[in-house]
Amino acid sequence: MSLLVKICGLSTRETLEVALDAGADMVGFVFFPPSPRHLSLELGRELGRQVKGRALKVALTVDADDATFDNIMDALSPDIFQLHGKESVARLRDIKQRFGRPVMKAVPVEVAADLAVLPGYAAVADRILFDARAPKDATRPGGLGTPFDWRLLGNLELKLPYMVSGGLHAQNVAEALRVTGAGGVDVSSGVESAPGVKDPEMIKAFIRAARASQELSVR
Numbered sequence: 001m002s003l004l005v006k007i008c009g010l011s012t013r014e015t016l017e018v019a020l021d022a023g024a025d026m027v028g029f030v031f032f033p034p035s036p037r038h039l040s041l042e043l044g045r046e047l048g049r050q051v052k053g054r055a056l057k058v059a060l061t062v063d064a065d066d067a068t069f070d071n072i073m074d075a076l077s078p079d080i081f082q083l084h085g086k087e088s089v090a091r092l093r094d095i096k097q098r099f100g101r102p103v104m105k106a107v108p109v110e111v112a113a114d115l116a117v118l119p120g121y122a123a124v125a126d127r128i129l130f131d132a133r134a135p136k137d138a139t140r141p142g143g144l145g146t147p148f149d150w151r152l153l154g155n156l157e158l159k160l161p162y163m164v165s166g167g168l169h170a171q172n173v174a175e176a177l178r179v180t181g182a183g184g185v186d187v188s189s190g191v192e193s194a195p196g197v198k199d200p201e202m203i204k205a206f207i208r209a210a211r212a213s214q215e216l217s218v219r
């Protein structure tokens with residue numbers, strides 16, 4: 001299966017177009033007010049229209065309530081929800097039923113014991129995203145540009161498709177893929193010149209590096 005590359009936290013027409021042109025499979029829009037990448041519903045609607053089926057639209061939420069999901073459905077009509085908070089297995093099931101969209105559950109990783117939640121989530125989620133666990137005092141649970149120890153996923157036996165994120169950039173994405181065996185990668189900070197400011201050249205370099213690593217691995 002071909003590698004999925006997701007560029008997250010897009011917030012301008014220009015950088016969204018760069019990501020789409022460069023071949024991103026998924027484009028992520030953040031709906032979480034404390035994030036420097038937070039989008040208004042209005043801008044989400046505008047950027048969502050621009051995608052025109054060229055990539056999957058991913059709506060990132062953190063412990064959002066039903067009214068927020070309703071608003072995002074109306075504005076963006078995402079192809080998939082990325083749940084990046086402490087949503088329970090029951091809440092995942094509820095979100096899928098209510099909103100009729102697949103869900104990708106972010107699982108924070110710092111130590112091996114963090115993977116104990118997998119059987120529960122794997123029964124309901126459509127995809128897992130392994131991300132670095134944020135420090136306790138962080139203002140957000142992700143998008144901090146810090147990696148985790150990828151070797152923790154070395155012997156993973158997971159039937160579900162999974163992606164990896166946390167501190168990825170063009171220089172380390174090949175190694176992350178090699179060590180984790182993930183089917184996809186997700187990046188935000190690693191393609192930015194400052195928090196929330198996406199850099200076109202860094203987006204292109206990241207996608208190139210991810211694709212090149214895949215070509216190497218099938219040879």
Ligand SMILES: O=C(O)c1ccccc1N[C@@H]1O[C@H](COP(=O)(O)O)[C@@H](O)[C@H]1O
Pocket residue numbers: 008009028030032035036037060062084129131140141142143144145146165166167168186187188189190
């Ligand atoms: O991007 C954010 O601001 C964000 C806010 C809240 C939860 C997750 C967020 N981003 C996601 O975090 C990971 C890692 O990002 P980074 O590349 O280390 O910056 C990624 O999945 C983003 O989608």
